[in-house]
Amino acid sequence: MHTPGGITFPHAEQAIRTTxxxxxxxxxxxxxxxxxxxxPADQAQPADLQD
Incomplete structure (x- = not known):
């Protein structure tokens, strides 16, 4: 399954890369x-995910 952004994990809406x-x-x-x-991004903004 592919999402519009190209994430190939089932049910994934967002992917984050941190260096x-x-x-x-x-x-x-x-x-x-x-x-x-x-x-989805409207339910989990970057500020929410950093924790």
Whole structure:
């Protein structure tokens, strides 16, 4: 099943990508995490999802 935005998870309405940067002892690393949400944008705004 594909949603108009191209998300290929069943029942997914939104997808979120967050990139985190960590620096420890002078070494920097980057981590990318993804989240899929079954609520449409009118029911789950970015401010709601950040928690």
């Amino acid at each position: 985190r940067t960590h620096t420890t002892s002078g070494k920097t690393s980057r981590e990318t995490v993804y989240l899929t949400v079954s609520l």
